[in-house]
Each structure stands twice: as structure tokens, then as C-alpha cells.
Amino acid sequence: MTVKKKHILVCNGTSCQNVAHDEIFNNLKKELQNHGLEESAGLVRTACFGLCEKGPVIEIFPDKVFYVQVKPEDAKEIVEEHIIRGKPVKRLLYNEPETISGKESGEKARFKRKQIRIALRNCGVIDPENIEEYISRYGYEALGRVLDEMTPSDTIRIIKDSGLRGRGGAGFPTGLKWELARNNQNDQKYVVCNADEGDPGAFMDRSILEGDPHSVIEAMAICGYCIGAGKGLVYIRAEYPLAIERLKIAINQAKEFGFLGRNILDSDFHFDIEIRYGAGAFVCGEETALIHSMEGGRGEPTLKPPFPAQSGYLGKPTNVNNVETFANVPVIILKGAKWFSSIGTEKSKGTKVFALAGKINNVGLIEVPMGITLREVIFEIGGGIRNGKKFKAVQTGGPSGGCLTGKHLDLPIDYETLVAAGSMMGSGGMIVMDEDDCMVDFAKFFLDFTVEESCGKCTPCRIGNKRLNELLDKICKGNGAMEDIERLYNLSIVIKDTALCGLGQSSPNPVLATLNHFRNEYEAHIIDKKCPAGVCKALMTYEIVEENCVGCTACARACPVGAITGERKEVHRIDPRLCIKCGACLEKCKFNAVIVN
Amino acid sequence: MSNIKVELKKYQVEQIKEICKSFGNNPDELINVLHKVQGTFGYLPAEVQEVIAQELKVPVAKVYGVVTFYSYFTMLPKGAYPISVCTGTACYVRGAETVLQEFKKELGIEVGQTTDDGRFSISCLRCVGACGLAPVVMVGDKTYGRVSPDMVRDIIKEYSD
Numbered sequence: 136m137t138v139k140k141k142h143i144l145v146c147n148g149t150s151c152q153n154v155a156h157d158e159i160f161n162n163l164k165k166e167l168q169n170h171g172l173e174e175s176a177g178l179v180r181t182a183c184f185g186l187c188e189k190g191p192v193i194e195i196f197p198d199k200v201f202y203v204q205v206k207p208e209d210a211k212e213i214v215e216e217h218i219i220r221g222k223p224v225k226r227l228l229y230n231e232p233e234t235i236s237g238k239e240s241g242e243k244a245r246f247k248r249k250q251i252r253i254a255l256r257n258c259g260v261i262d263p264e265n266i267e268e269y270i271s272r273y274g275y276e277a278l279g280r281v282l283d284e285m286t287p288s289d290t291i292r293i294i295k296d297s298g299l300r301g302r303g304g305a306g307f308p309t310g311l312k313w314e315l316a317r318n319n320q321n322d323q324k325y326v327v328c329n330a331d332e333g334d335p336g337a338f339m340d341r342s343i344l345e346g347d348p349h350s351v352i353e354a355m356a357i358c359g360y361c362i363g364a365g366k367g368l369v370y371i372r373a374e375y376p377l378a379i380e381r382l383k384i385a386i387n388q389a390k391e392f393g394f395l396g397r398n399i400l401d402s403d404f405h406f407d408i409e410i411r412y413g414a415g416a417f418v419c420g421e422e423t424a425l426i427h428s429m430e431g432g433r434g435e436p437t438l439k440p441p442f443p444a445q446s447g448y449l450g451k452p453t454n455v456n457n458v459e460t461f462a463n464v465p466v467i468i469l470k471g472a473k474w475f476s477s478i479g480t481e482k483s484k485g486t487k488v489f490a491l492a493g494k495i496n497n498v499g500l501i502e503v504p505m506g507i508t509l510r511e512v513i514f515e516i517g518g519g520i521r522n523g524k525k526f527k528a529v530q531t532g533g534p535s536g537g538c539l540t541g542k543h544l545d546l547p548i549d550y551e552t553l554v555a556a557g558s559m560m561g562s563g564g565m566i567v568m569d570e571d572d573c574m575v576d577f578a579k580f581f582l583d584f585t586v587e588e589s590c591g592k593c594t595p596c597r598i599g600n601k602r603l604n605e606l607l608d609k610i611c612k613g614n615g616a617m618e619d620i621e622r623l624y625n626l627s628i629v630i631k632d633t634a635l636c637g638l639g640q641s642s643p644n645p646v647l648a649t650l651n652h653f654r655n656e657y658e659a660h661i662i663d664k665k666c667p668a669g670v671c672k673a674l675m676t677y678e679i680v681e682e683n684c685v686g687c688t689a690c691a692r693a694c695p696v697g698a699i700t701g702e703r704k705e706v707h708r709i710d711p712r713l714c715i716k717c718g719a720c721l722e723k724c725k726f727n728a729v730i731v732n
Numbered sequence: 733m734s735n736i737k738v739e740l741k742k743y744q745v746e747q748i749k750e751i752c753k754s755f756g757n758n759p760d761e762l763i764n765v766l767h768k769v770q771g772t773f774g775y776l777p778a779e780v781q782e783v784i785a786q787e788l789k790v791p792v793a794k795v796y797g798v799v800t801f802y803s804y805f806t807m808l809p810k811g812a813y814p815i816s817v818c819t820g821t822a823c824y825v826r827g828a829e830t831v832l833q834e835f836k837k838e839l840g841i842e843v844g845q846t847t848d849d850g851r852f853s854i855s856c857l858r859c860v861g862a863c864g865l866a867p868v869v870m871v872g873d874k875t876y877g878r879v880s881p882d883m884v885r886d887i888i889k890e891y892s893d
């Protein structure tokens with residue numbers, strides 16, 4: 136094998152793949168061939184770099200040069216200028232948006248600074264469909280060491296000492312979970328990987344499975360060895376075709392190389408992995424519901440205890456961990472508990488992957504040490520708010536979490552502080568909102584989601600959330616009364632206290648958080664009948680400013696319901712009873728005569 | 733159940749039976765069977781569910797319960813060009829709602845319905861994970877990113893001839 140001098144890494148994550156990925160890849164390949172460079176320059180399809188906002192993204196290694204928003208026709212220039220002449224193509228270079236401090240900028244992307252990549256260590260670096268690339272990055276070494284030199288209890292002790300906690304949201308100590316499953320004697324046990332990423336706006340599990348499936352497979356095998364399980368199951372969303380495909384390839388390769396199957400690495404340990412498909416139900420992220428779904432039934436949760444560690448899949452002891460949790464395990468085994476626990480805060484060790492989205496400049500995937508502040512995440516790594524708008528709030532923990540505001544910006548992020556601030560870590564979705572977002576509407580958005588996703592088994596969640604949603608709807612439509620705030624609050628507390636599973640218990644969080652931090656917006660909707668952000672349509676009125684109207688009739692022609700009347704060259708009027716507030720007139724008016732109140 | 737009546741042809745019944753058999757007629761595999769059958773037929777009408785229930789030896793009610801529980805399964809046929817608007821949080825805050833309204837207005841149908849000519853249907857989906865491209869719309873397997881309401885007409889046009 137000749138040593139390649141340069142590598143072109145082409146991001147093949149879902150976001151980038153959707154925009155002309157294949158054409159770019161093929162054009163690069165053709166250009167390399169044209170110049171006889173197939174031997175000296177490597178071309179690799181990798182997974183998500185995390186910079187989804189600027190996709191399609193290409194990195195030239197070892198130069199660490201990022202090209203963003205690359206088009207298929209750029210391939211020639213990249214190969215001729217950069218690969219042959221060694222001159223980066225300036226117009227495609229990654230340029231950061233101005234950040235608040237605005238000091239440094241340039242090629243060394245701020246996006247990558249402050250990040251520590253453990254779970255994402257291989258994402259965007261290796262070809263996920265080639266097991267040899269994983270092996271070359273210490274892949275399966277942890278499994279080898281565990282099987283060779285360590286007892287299951289030694290291994291569990293390392294995980295316990297490392298302080299690793301469940302990355303799916305609740306933060307249960309992983310080592311303890313493994314120990315519980317180990318202590319339950321049974322002839323058959325199961326290791327389950329929860330890849331049913333249901334939080335809308337979170338895509339870290341998908342990216343790990345697309346970018347580094349072997350790390351999850353290796354960790355599942357290690358877990359199987361520790362708890363005494365011979366079988367692993369990955370429960371994955373059917374909506375993630377690319378992740379499923381890569382996982383399948385990885386499992387087959389691992390079997391071929393003897394990392395799965397019988398007598399793994401000449402030990403007496405046997406372990407196999409199968410894939411189970413989800414079918415679109417948020418509640419299946421809850422472990423008991425997930426297990427019922429894997430058994431072919433409705434994904435309804437059951438009371439704990441019994442915990443899955445006692446009686447799980449098919450009634451056997453089962454250990455369920457999230458994708459990101461698993462991805463941390465091999466590194467912890469290799470580098471030790473002490474190293475891992477040196478990162479993070481007192482009670483939350485290591486790093487957390489967040490999916491930054493919403494009104495932020497750098498939408499994408501980041502991995503940061505626990506204890507980093509929201510300010511660093513949003514304004515430094517995230518590059519601040521889009522279009523120079525003002526930061527209003529950030530939602531963490533998805534539909535189960537709450538929003539954090541400007542006063543929380545300097546809060547160190549870990550499991551405990553987020554809960555104390557009225558939100559939660561969740562699976563790691565971070566949706567940033569700016570001044571144009573209405574918080575009442577936002578709470579309603581999540582309640583819409585919960586009402587749709589509630590499995591209907593317990594009354595507080597099925598009916599309580601419906602009532603919450605109706606109250607919010609009433610307020611958004613301008614029919615709210617001040618007592619409704621009290622009602623919202625009381626009902627939320629009841630649901631939290633009495634719902635059966637984690638979904639129900641956390642579903643009122645978005646309501647409570649917005650009530651606590653943005654009570655003034657609720658009051659504006661109720662008392663003044665106004666939506667300060669201008670989102671709630673029912674509370675908006677469209678009017679024509681007489682002085683500005685020239686009578687061009689453009690608005691009247693655009694109005695789909697004939698609510699605008701007026702003769703040519705005369706002032707027009709909008710009939711508020713007919714107006715459906717579609718905004719067509721505002722769009723068409725060239726004289727700023729239409730205003731929204 | 734839906735009002736649509738479907739008469740299954742003999743070969744179709746055989747197809748369903750074949751799929752059930754490939755999973756060993758094991759009731760634990762119900763969800764996998766449904767995935768496969770929906771992949772073949774496009775949707776899961778009552779008549780199809782009856783055959784599956786018979787083969788896996790479970791009550792039809794159990795099959796119906798599972799089909800209606802999961803959003804991925806549908807009892808209504810989709811259009812030739814199914815339009816899915818992502819209404820995940822990231823797309824929502826970047827204006828997916830107005831895009832959805834525009835599709836509904838242009839096609840004159842509601843979410844979950846199919847146009848009379850059977851060409852288009854609209855559905856909402858929760859996060860395809862391409863939040864960098866928000867708001868995202870999918871037509872079949874093709875993804876459209878950063879969609880604004882005024883792009884809607886052109887997108888529909890692409891599939892109209």
C-alpha cells in the first residue's frame with residue numbers, strides 16, 4: 136500500500152448527502168483520475184463533521200482545511216489548486232460568522248475549538264463502512280483487553296469509577312446499571328441499544344451510527360461480557376435508512392473479523408447483534424415501552440419495578456443503554472476511569488454531544504465537556520444568533536425539557552444544574568430561539584407533540600396534556616383569562632406527579648418553564664390580547680396606513696378572501712372580519728402601507 | 733377502521749403469507765412483518781391486517797392496535813408523490829408551519845389526505861435529522877432544504893407533468 140500524501144474527506148451524513156453528495160464525490164474521483172493522483176491522494180466518504188449548516192462539507196487532511204457549501208463543479212478547482220499546487224481554494228474556505236467577541240476569525244474554525252470529541256471521536260474521520268479504518272484507530276482493542284485481561288467485575292468497576300451516566304436523558308449511572316443486570320442470574324440476558332431517537336431536533340445518535348457504528352458494536356459486546364448476555368439488539372428508527380444500512384454493514388464486518396459470533400477473539404465469550412426497527416413512536420425511547428415494542432406489541436410503558444435489569448425483553452434481564460453512552464465505553468476502557476472523570480463537573484463526567492439547531496449560525500453537532508456554559512456553546516461554538524437578532528431562549532431536553540433564558544447563559548451545563556434551572560439534559564437537542572419566537576406558541580408546539588405521542592395508557596398524560604393543550608390554544612387565540620395561568624400551573628403539577636412514565640411526567644415541563652421565565656408573554660396574550668413576538672395569528676391585525684397608500688390595488692388583488700376594498704388611486708381598507716391574516720398584502724405592498732399590530 | 737374497501741387478489745394474499753412465513757409466523761415479529769408488508773403494498777388496509785392476523789395467529793385487534801399506534805404505519809394509500817413536511821422543532825422555528833400551509837393551499841388537501849388524481853399526499857414527519865437544512869420537505873426520497881413558501885409552487889410543478 137502506498138502512503139497517501141493527502142486525503143479528501145467528503146461528509147456523507149444525512150444532511151450533506153441530501154445535497155448533491157454523490158455528484159461531488161464522483162467529480163472529485165474523476166479529477167483525481169484525470170491527474171493520475173489515485174495513488175497519492177485518498178478520497179474517503181466519512182460521516183457528519185457536525186457543521187451541517189454549511190453543507191456539503193469537505194476536509195483536506197492533513198492540512199485541516201475545511202471547504203463548505205461545495206458544489207459539484209468545484210471539484211476541478213479543489214484538485215488542481217489544492218491537491219496539486221498546495222494552494223487552498225479561498226472562496227470555499229470556512230469563514231465564521233461574526234461572533235459577539237468578534238476577535239479572532241479565520242481558517243481555524245472556532246466551531247472546533249472548545250470541543251472535546253470522545254463519543255464523536257471517529258465521526259467525520261474514518262470511513263464508517265470500512266472496519267479496518269476503525270481498527271486503525273484503536274478499534275476493538277478495548278474488547279480485546281477486556282476479554283484477555285479483565286473480569287466482568289473489573290470492567291464494571293472501571294465504568295462505575297469513570298462516572299459515566301446515561302446519555303439518553305435521565306443520567307442514570309451506567310456502571311451501576313450494568314451491575315444490576317449482572318447480579319440478576321439467568322440463562323439468557325440481553326443488551327439493548329436504544330437508537331430510537333425521537334426528540335425532534337436531536338440527531339446525535341443518528342450521526343454516531345452513521346459515522347462510527349463499530350464503536351457501538353464494540354461497546355455492546357463489552358457490555359454483554361460484563362452482564363453475561365449473549366445477545367444484543369439495536370432498536371433503531373425506521374426513518375434512519377442510512378444509519379440502518381451502515382449498521383448492517385458494520386455488524387457483518389465485525390462477524391467476519393471475529394469480533395461478533397462464537398468464541399470472540401479465542402475466548403469462550405459468544406455474542407451476536409440483531410437489529411429491530413421502530414415505527415415512529417416517541418414513547419418508545421422509554422425503556423419498558425421500547426422492550427414491548429421489540430416484542431412486537433404497542434409501545435406502552437409499564438410500571439417500574441420490575442426494572443428491565445430484572446425482567447426485560449421476553450422476561451429476561453435486559454440492559455438498555457443509549458447510543459451515545461455506548462460510544463463512550465471503548466475509550467473509557469482504553470484510557471481509564473481517571474482520565475474520563477478528569478473531564479467535566481463533580482457529578483457529571485465526560486462530554487455531551489449536542490445538536491445545535493434553530494436560530495443559530497452554526498447549526499450542527501458538537502461535543503463539549505460537561506460544565507461548559509451555555510454562552511460558550513451558543514455564542515462561541517454556535518457563532519451566535521442568525522441575522523443579528525437577539526437571543527431569547529434555548530430549549531434543552533426536547534419536549535421533556537424546558538427553556539433557559541439570558542440569565543442562565545453562564546450556567547455550567549450538567550445534569551443537576553439543568554434540572555435545577557427547570558430544564559433537563561435530555562438526549563442533547565438544543566433549539567435556540569430569538570426575539571421573533573413566541574414562547575406561548577412554543578409551549579403549545581411541544582404540547583401538540585406530546586398529545587400526539589402520548590400512548591394513552593395512563594389518564595394524566597392522555598387527558599391532562601390534552602387539556603393543557605386546549606388552555607394554551609385558548610390563550611394563543613386571545614380568549615384566555617388570568618385564571619388560566621393558575622389552571623395551567625396546577626394541572627402541570629398534577630400530571631408531573633401522577634403520570635406513569637417519563638414521557639408523561641416530563642411533558643408539562645415546557646409549559647412550566649415558559650410560565651416561570653416568560654409569564655409576561657402569557658399576560659400580554661391574555662390581558663392586552665397581543666402576541667409580543669407577532670407569531671400568534673389570531674392576535675394580529677393587519678391595517679393600511681392611509682398616508683402611505685397610493686391606491687395601486689396590488690394588495691386587493693393579492694388578498695385571497697377579498698377582504699381589501701378601495702378604488703384605484705384611493706386609500707384601501709382591510710375588513711378585519713374577513714381578513715384571514717395570511718400576510719399576502721404585506722408581501723405585495725411596495726409602499727410600506729400595510730402594517731401588522 | 734378506514735372506509736376503504738380493498739379486495740385482495742389471490743396472489744396478494746400469497747405474498748402476505750410468504751412475508752409472514754419468512755419471519756417464521758412469529759407474533760413477536762409483528763412489527764417487522766408490518767414494515768415488510770407496507771413496503772410491498774404501500775399501506776396496510778384492514779383486509780391486509782386480517783391476513784396477517786390469521787397467519788401469526790393473533791387477534792386482528794392486536795394487529796390493528798399496533799398499526800394505529802405507530803405513526804410509520806398507514807391505513808390510507810399515499811399519493812404517487814408523497815410530500816412530507818418536517819415539523820420537528822428545528823424546522824418549526826425556521827418556519828415549517830407556513831410551508832405546510834402553502835402546500836395545503838396549493839393542493840387543496842389537508843394533512844393525511846391524497847389529491848383526487850392520486851398524485852400527491854401530504855404528511856408531517858418528525859425530524860429527518862437534517863436540521864442544518866431546515867425547513868425540510870421530502871417528496872418521495874428527494875429532499876428539499878431551506879424551503880420557503882414561495883418555493884412550494886415550483887416544487888409541486890416538478891411533479892405535475
